[in-house]
Amino acid sequence: MFSSEIIASFNDLETSIYNYICQNSEKVAYMRIRELADATHVSTATILRFCRKLNCEGYSEFKAKLKMELKKNKKTSIKSSQHAMLEFFERTLNTDRDQQITEAAKLILQADNxxxxxxxxxxxxxxxxxxxFSGLGKFSTHIKDFSYPIHSKLRQNSVTIALSVSGENPFTLSQLNQLKQEGSKVISITNNKLSTLAKISDINxxxxxxxxxxxxTNITTQVPVVFIIESIAREIHQL
Known part of the structure; x- marks a missing residue:
C-alpha cells in the first residue's frame, strides 16, 4: 500500500499522516475523516490529497484498502514443531526413503567432489x-553465492546436492543447470517431487x-532436511 516511491513523494504534512497511520493502523481503519484530520492536526482536504497519492478516489476507498492490508498481515496460526515432525515421520514410514538415501549415499561415495x-x-x-559430511569423512563444499566461480577440477566427477523447499528457486536452478551441463550428478532435497528441481535431478x-x-515469508520447518542430510552422511560412513 505504501510503496517507497509514494513515501518519497510525501511532503511534511503527508509524512506526519503516514507516521500516525503506521502507529495507529487498527484505529485509523475505523476513524472518520474528521477524526483523522483532528488527530494529525491537518485539514480534511489534506487527508483527501493524501488518499489520492495512494491511488484512492476518496477516504472510504483508503479505509477499505487499509482494512484489507491489516487482514492480510494479521498473524497466522503456526503449527507446533511436534505437529510438523509427526507429519514428516508418519509419511516417512510409508515411503521408500531408506532406499533413496542408500542410492544417494552410493552415488556420493563414488564422487571425488x-x-x-x-x-x-x-x-x-x-x-x-x-x-x-566433512565431519564424517566425506569432504564437501557449499555455495551460497551464485556468482561464485567453481574451478573446473571441482566439477570433475562431482555430485551436487541441491536444497530447496519449493524446488523452484531461480538462483538454485540456474546454478544447478550449469553444473549439470558440465557433468555433475544431481541429488535434490525438496518438499515436492513434482518441482522443477526434482525433475532435473538424478535422485530426488x-x-x-x-x-x-x-x-x-516461507517458514516451513527445515528439520526434515537436516534429518535427510544426516541420514545420507551416516549411510556413507557405514558404506
Missing part, C-alpha cells in the same frame, strides 16, 4: 550439510511437509 547449493535458509543448511528425496508462510 561434493558440492552443496541452496539459497536463503536452504543456503544455511547447505553450509551445515557440507560441514556434517522429497519430504512433503505442509508449507507455512508468515507475512509472505
Amino acid at each position: 561434493v558440492i552443496f547449493i541452496g539459497n536463503g535458509s536452504s543456503g544455511i543448511l547447505a553450509e551445515y550439510g557440507a560441514r556434517y 528425496i522429497s519430504y512433503y511437509i505442509t508449507e507455512e508462510f508468515f507475512q509472505e
Whole structure:
C-alpha cells in the first residue's frame, strides 16, 4: 500500500499522516475523516490529497484498502514443531526413503567432489550439510553465492546436492543447470517431487511437509532436511 516511491513523494504534512497511520493502523481503519484530520492536526482536504497519492478516489476507498492490508498481515496460526515432525515421520514410514538415501549415499561415495547449493535458509543448511559430511569423512563444499566461480577440477566427477523447499528457486536452478551441463550428478532435497528441481535431478528425496508462510515469508520447518542430510552422511560412513 505504501510503496517507497509514494513515501518519497510525501511532503511534511503527508509524512506526519503516514507516521500516525503506521502507529495507529487498527484505529485509523475505523476513524472518520474528521477524526483523522483532528488527530494529525491537518485539514480534511489534506487527508483527501493524501488518499489520492495512494491511488484512492476518496477516504472510504483508503479505509477499505487499509482494512484489507491489516487482514492480510494479521498473524497466522503456526503449527507446533511436534505437529510438523509427526507429519514428516508418519509419511516417512510409508515411503521408500531408506532406499533413496542408500542410492544417494552410493552415488556420493563414488564422487571425488561434493558440492552443496541452496539459497536463503536452504543456503544455511547447505553450509551445515557440507560441514556434517566433512565431519564424517566425506569432504564437501557449499555455495551460497551464485556468482561464485567453481574451478573446473571441482566439477570433475562431482555430485551436487541441491536444497530447496519449493524446488523452484531461480538462483538454485540456474546454478544447478550449469553444473549439470558440465557433468555433475544431481541429488535434490525438496518438499515436492513434482518441482522443477526434482525433475532435473538424478535422485530426488522429497519430504512433503505442509508449507507455512508468515507475512509472505516461507517458514516451513527445515528439520526434515537436516534429518535427510544426516541420514545420507551416516549411510556413507557405514558404506
